[in-house]
Amino acid sequence: MPKRNRGRNPYRQDARTRAAKAKGYSARSVFKLEEIDRRVRLLKPTQHVLDLGASPGSWSAYAAKKVGSKGRIIAIDLKPLEQAVPAQVVAIEADAYEEATFAEGPAADAAPYDLVISDMAPNTTGDKRTDQIRSFDIFMRAVHLSDRLLKDGGGFVGKIFMSGDFQRARDALRERFNTVRTIRPEAVRDVSYEVFLVGLDRKPTPEAASPEEEAGAEGD
Numbered sequence: 001m002p003k004r005n006r007g008r009n010p011y012r013q014d015a016r017t018r019a020a021k022a023k024g025y026s027a028r029s030v031f032k033l034e035e036i037d038r039r040v041r042l043l044k045p046t047q048h049v050l051d052l053g054a055s056p057g058s059w060s061a062y063a064a065k066k067v068g069s070k071g072r073i074i075a076i077d078l079k080p081l082e083q084a085v086p087a088q089v090v091a092i093e094a095d096a097y098e099e100a101t102f103a104e105g106p107a108a109d110a111a112p113y114d115l116v117i118s119d120m121a122p123n124t125t126g127d128k129r130t131d132q133i134r135s136f137d138i139f140m141r142a143v144h145l146s147d148r149l150l151k152d153g154g155g156f157v158g159k160i161f162m163s164g165d166f167q168r169a170r171d172a173l174r175e176r177f178n179t180v181r182t183i184r185p186e187a188v189r190d191v192s193y194e195v196f197l198v199g200l201d202r203k204p205t206p207e208a209a210s211p212e213e214e215a216g217a218e219g220d
Ligand SMILES: C[S@@+](CC[C@H](N)C(=O)[O-])C[C@H]1O[C@@H](n2cnc3c(N)ncnc32)[C@H](O)[C@@H]1O
Pocket: 026, 027, 029, 030, 052, 053, 054, 055, 056, 057, 058, 059, 060, 076, 077, 078, 079, 094, 095, 096, 097, 119, 120, 121, 122, 123
Protein backbone atom coordinates (compact mmCIF):
# COMPACT_ATOMS: atom_id res chain seq x y z
CA MET A 1 0.00 0.00 0.00
CA PRO A 2 1.42 3.47 -0.79
CA LYS A 3 2.92 5.19 2.26
CA ARG A 4 0.41 8.06 2.18
CA ASN A 5 -2.52 5.60 2.57
CA ARG A 6 -1.17 3.80 5.60
CA GLY A 7 -3.58 3.81 8.53
CA ARG A 8 -6.47 5.13 6.45
CA ASN A 9 -9.72 3.25 6.20
CA PRO A 10 -9.80 2.10 2.54
CA TYR A 11 -13.61 1.94 2.62
CA ARG A 12 -14.18 5.52 3.75
CA GLN A 13 -16.00 7.83 1.37
CA ASP A 14 -13.41 8.62 -1.25
CA ALA A 15 -13.29 10.84 -4.31
CA ARG A 16 -14.88 8.14 -6.51
CA THR A 17 -17.80 7.66 -4.09
CA ARG A 18 -18.37 11.41 -4.06
CA ALA A 19 -18.11 11.57 -7.87
CA ALA A 20 -20.67 8.74 -8.21
CA LYS A 21 -23.11 10.53 -5.87
CA ALA A 22 -22.60 13.80 -7.76
CA LYS A 23 -23.64 12.03 -10.97
CA GLY A 24 -26.74 10.59 -9.27
CA TYR A 25 -25.42 7.05 -8.69
CA SER A 26 -25.78 5.25 -5.39
CA ALA A 27 -22.39 3.49 -5.50
CA ARG A 28 -18.86 3.95 -6.80
CA SER A 29 -19.25 0.50 -8.43
CA VAL A 30 -20.79 2.37 -11.36
CA PHE A 31 -17.29 3.32 -12.51
CA LYS A 32 -16.36 -0.37 -12.80
CA LEU A 33 -19.23 -1.04 -15.21
CA GLU A 34 -18.57 2.24 -17.03
CA GLU A 35 -14.94 1.23 -17.65
CA ILE A 36 -15.86 -2.30 -18.77
CA ASP A 37 -18.50 -0.82 -21.08
CA ARG A 38 -15.99 1.65 -22.51
CA ARG A 39 -13.41 -1.06 -23.13
CA VAL A 40 -15.60 -3.75 -24.70
CA ARG A 41 -18.68 -1.77 -25.93
CA LEU A 42 -21.12 -3.79 -23.93
CA LEU A 43 -24.34 -1.82 -23.63
CA LYS A 44 -26.45 -0.70 -26.57
CA PRO A 45 -29.94 0.75 -27.11
CA THR A 46 -32.95 -1.63 -26.80
CA GLN A 47 -30.99 -4.43 -25.09
CA HIS A 48 -32.49 -6.65 -22.40
CA VAL A 49 -30.09 -6.93 -19.45
CA LEU A 50 -30.20 -9.22 -16.42
CA ASP A 51 -28.39 -7.45 -13.55
CA LEU A 52 -27.57 -9.92 -10.76
CA GLY A 53 -26.65 -8.45 -7.37
CA ALA A 54 -28.10 -5.09 -8.37
CA SER A 55 -28.51 -3.25 -5.04
CA PRO A 56 -28.00 -0.39 -4.27
CA GLY A 57 -28.62 0.18 -7.97
CA SER A 58 -25.80 2.03 -9.71
CA TRP A 59 -25.19 -0.63 -12.40
CA SER A 60 -28.91 -0.80 -13.20
CA ALA A 61 -29.18 2.99 -13.37
CA TYR A 62 -26.14 3.19 -15.69
CA ALA A 63 -27.34 0.29 -17.86
CA ALA A 64 -30.83 1.85 -18.08
CA LYS A 65 -29.34 5.02 -19.55
CA LYS A 66 -27.42 3.03 -22.15
CA VAL A 67 -30.27 0.73 -23.26
CA GLY A 68 -32.78 3.61 -23.31
CA SER A 69 -36.53 3.54 -22.85
CA LYS A 70 -36.99 0.65 -25.32
CA GLY A 71 -34.58 -1.56 -23.39
CA ARG A 72 -35.25 -3.56 -20.25
CA ILE A 73 -33.20 -4.09 -17.09
CA ILE A 74 -34.19 -6.85 -14.68
CA ALA A 75 -32.45 -6.03 -11.40
CA ILE A 76 -32.22 -8.95 -8.98
CA ASP A 77 -30.96 -8.65 -5.41
CA LEU A 78 -31.67 -9.99 -1.94
CA LYS A 79 -32.04 -6.33 -0.94
CA PRO A 80 -34.12 -3.50 -2.44
CA LEU A 81 -32.58 -0.89 -4.73
CA GLU A 82 -31.70 2.32 -2.93
CA GLN A 83 -31.85 4.75 -5.81
CA ALA A 84 -34.40 6.07 -8.25
CA VAL A 85 -34.32 4.23 -11.56
CA PRO A 86 -36.23 4.80 -14.81
CA ALA A 87 -39.27 2.79 -15.85
CA GLN A 88 -37.27 0.32 -17.97
CA VAL A 89 -35.77 -1.10 -14.74
CA VAL A 90 -37.78 -3.81 -12.97
CA ALA A 91 -36.36 -4.54 -9.52
CA ILE A 92 -36.99 -7.96 -8.01
CA GLU A 93 -36.08 -8.73 -4.41
CA ALA A 94 -35.03 -12.34 -4.69
CA ASP A 95 -32.23 -14.85 -4.34
CA ALA A 96 -30.37 -15.57 -7.58
CA TYR A 97 -30.01 -19.19 -6.39
CA GLU A 98 -33.83 -19.61 -6.31
CA GLU A 99 -35.06 -21.28 -9.51
CA ALA A 100 -38.50 -19.67 -9.02
CA THR A 101 -36.96 -16.20 -9.52
CA PHE A 102 -36.38 -16.99 -13.20
CA ALA A 103 -39.16 -19.50 -13.92
CA GLU A 104 -41.98 -16.97 -14.31
CA GLY A 105 -42.76 -13.28 -13.94
CA PRO A 106 -40.70 -10.33 -15.24
CA ALA A 107 -37.33 -12.13 -15.19
CA ALA A 108 -38.71 -14.91 -17.39
CA ASP A 109 -40.70 -12.52 -19.61
CA ALA A 110 -37.62 -10.42 -20.47
CA ALA A 111 -35.61 -13.49 -21.58
CA PRO A 112 -33.70 -14.22 -23.70
CA TYR A 113 -31.27 -11.49 -22.62
CA ASP A 114 -28.62 -9.66 -24.62
CA LEU A 115 -26.47 -9.36 -21.51
CA VAL A 116 -26.11 -10.98 -18.10
CA ILE A 117 -24.08 -8.80 -15.71
CA SER A 118 -23.22 -9.97 -12.21
CA ASP A 119 -21.65 -7.87 -9.48
CA MET A 120 -22.91 -10.39 -6.89
CA ALA A 121 -20.59 -10.86 -3.98
CA PRO A 122 -20.87 -13.16 -0.98
CA ASN A 123 -20.88 -11.73 2.53
CA THR A 124 -17.21 -11.89 3.41
CA THR A 125 -16.27 -14.00 6.42
CA GLY A 126 -12.72 -12.78 7.01
CA ASP A 127 -11.42 -16.20 6.03
CA LYS A 128 -9.83 -15.62 2.63
CA ARG A 129 -10.21 -19.18 1.30
CA THR A 130 -13.87 -19.42 2.35
CA ASP A 131 -14.58 -16.09 0.65
CA GLN A 132 -12.79 -17.23 -2.52
CA ILE A 133 -14.79 -20.47 -2.66
CA ARG A 134 -18.06 -18.59 -2.20
CA SER A 135 -17.07 -16.03 -4.82
CA PHE A 136 -16.31 -18.79 -7.35
CA ASP A 137 -19.63 -20.46 -6.56
CA ILE A 138 -21.63 -17.24 -7.01
CA PHE A 139 -19.75 -16.49 -10.25
CA MET A 140 -20.62 -19.96 -11.59
CA ARG A 141 -24.26 -19.47 -10.58
CA ALA A 142 -24.32 -16.41 -12.85
CA VAL A 143 -22.67 -18.42 -15.65
CA HIS A 144 -25.24 -21.21 -15.34
CA LEU A 145 -28.08 -18.69 -15.42
CA SER A 146 -26.60 -17.23 -18.59
CA ASP A 147 -26.64 -20.73 -20.13
CA ARG A 148 -30.43 -20.69 -19.98
CA LEU A 149 -31.27 -17.03 -20.27
CA LEU A 150 -28.77 -15.45 -22.68
CA LYS A 151 -29.19 -15.12 -26.44
CA ASP A 152 -26.67 -16.66 -28.79
CA GLY A 153 -24.20 -13.84 -29.52
CA GLY A 154 -24.95 -12.27 -26.12
CA GLY A 155 -22.48 -11.00 -23.50
CA PHE A 156 -21.62 -11.74 -19.89
CA VAL A 157 -19.83 -9.89 -17.08
CA GLY A 158 -19.13 -11.57 -13.74
CA LYS A 159 -17.20 -10.55 -10.66
CA ILE A 160 -14.86 -13.03 -9.05
CA PHE A 161 -12.26 -12.85 -6.28
CA MET A 162 -8.83 -13.77 -7.64
CA SER A 163 -7.86 -17.27 -6.42
CA GLY A 164 -6.67 -20.68 -7.56
CA ASP A 165 -10.19 -21.18 -9.02
CA PHE A 166 -9.78 -18.27 -11.41
CA GLN A 167 -8.50 -20.46 -14.26
CA ARG A 168 -11.57 -22.73 -13.98
CA ALA A 169 -13.84 -19.70 -14.10
CA ARG A 170 -12.09 -18.36 -17.20
CA ASP A 171 -12.19 -21.78 -18.86
CA ALA A 172 -15.95 -21.94 -18.19
CA LEU A 173 -16.34 -18.70 -20.14
CA ARG A 174 -14.01 -19.85 -22.93
CA GLU A 175 -16.25 -22.88 -23.47
CA ARG A 176 -19.24 -20.60 -23.90
CA PHE A 177 -18.03 -17.35 -25.52
CA ASN A 178 -15.91 -16.59 -28.56
CA THR A 179 -14.07 -13.75 -26.79
CA VAL A 180 -13.08 -13.70 -23.12
CA ARG A 181 -11.42 -10.77 -21.35
CA THR A 182 -10.22 -10.26 -17.78
CA ILE A 183 -10.67 -6.70 -16.58
CA ARG A 184 -9.66 -5.13 -13.30
CA PRO A 185 -11.21 -1.67 -13.51
CA GLU A 186 -9.34 1.28 -12.00
CA ALA A 187 -12.23 1.82 -9.58
CA VAL A 188 -11.50 -1.50 -7.84
CA ARG A 189 -9.98 -0.60 -4.48
CA ASP A 190 -6.24 -1.31 -4.02
CA VAL A 191 -7.03 -3.67 -1.12
CA SER A 192 -9.53 -5.72 -3.13
CA TYR A 193 -8.66 -8.84 -5.06
CA GLU A 194 -11.76 -8.77 -7.26
CA VAL A 195 -11.62 -8.90 -11.04
CA PHE A 196 -14.27 -9.12 -13.76
CA LEU A 197 -14.43 -11.83 -16.36
CA VAL A 198 -16.15 -10.73 -19.55
CA GLY A 199 -17.53 -13.10 -22.20
CA LEU A 200 -18.53 -11.67 -25.58
CA ASP A 201 -20.35 -13.29 -28.48
CA ARG A 202 -21.84 -16.33 -26.85
CA LYS A 203 -21.38 -19.48 -28.90
CA PRO A 204 -24.55 -21.05 -30.32
CA THR A 205 -26.33 -23.34 -27.89
CA PRO A 206 -26.09 -26.93 -29.14
CA GLU A 207 -29.29 -28.05 -30.84
CA ALA A 208 -31.37 -30.37 -28.68
CA ALA A 209 -30.82 -33.91 -29.94
CA SER A 210 -33.71 -35.33 -31.99
CA PRO A 211 -35.48 -38.46 -30.63
CA GLU A 212 -33.86 -40.48 -33.50
CA GLU A 213 -30.36 -39.27 -32.51
CA GLU A 214 -31.04 -40.12 -28.88
CA ALA A 215 -32.21 -43.61 -29.84
CA GLY A 216 -29.10 -44.04 -32.03
CA ALA A 217 -26.81 -42.91 -29.22
CA GLU A 218 -28.34 -45.49 -26.88
CA GLY A 219 -27.48 -48.26 -29.36
CA ASP A 220 -23.81 -47.15 -29.74
C1 LIG B 1 -21.25 -5.13 -4.64
S1 LIG B 1 -22.97 -5.21 -4.39
C2 LIG B 1 -23.60 -4.79 -5.98
C3 LIG B 1 -23.51 -3.32 -6.30
C4 LIG B 1 -24.32 -2.94 -7.53
N1 LIG B 1 -23.74 -3.53 -8.74
C5 LIG B 1 -24.39 -1.45 -7.73
O1 LIG B 1 -23.64 -0.95 -8.59
O2 LIG B 1 -25.15 -0.78 -7.05
C6 LIG B 1 -23.24 -6.96 -4.34
C7 LIG B 1 -24.70 -7.34 -4.17
O3 LIG B 1 -24.83 -8.76 -4.39
C8 LIG B 1 -26.01 -9.15 -3.69
N2 LIG B 1 -26.11 -10.60 -3.59
C9 LIG B 1 -25.27 -11.47 -2.96
N3 LIG B 1 -25.73 -12.73 -3.04
C10 LIG B 1 -26.89 -12.67 -3.76
C11 LIG B 1 -27.84 -13.66 -4.17
N4 LIG B 1 -27.69 -14.95 -3.87
N5 LIG B 1 -28.91 -13.26 -4.89
C12 LIG B 1 -29.08 -11.95 -5.19
N6 LIG B 1 -28.22 -10.96 -4.83
C13 LIG B 1 -27.13 -11.33 -4.12
C14 LIG B 1 -25.85 -8.45 -2.35
O4 LIG B 1 -27.09 -8.33 -1.68
C15 LIG B 1 -25.26 -7.09 -2.77
O5 LIG B 1 -26.26 -6.10 -2.83
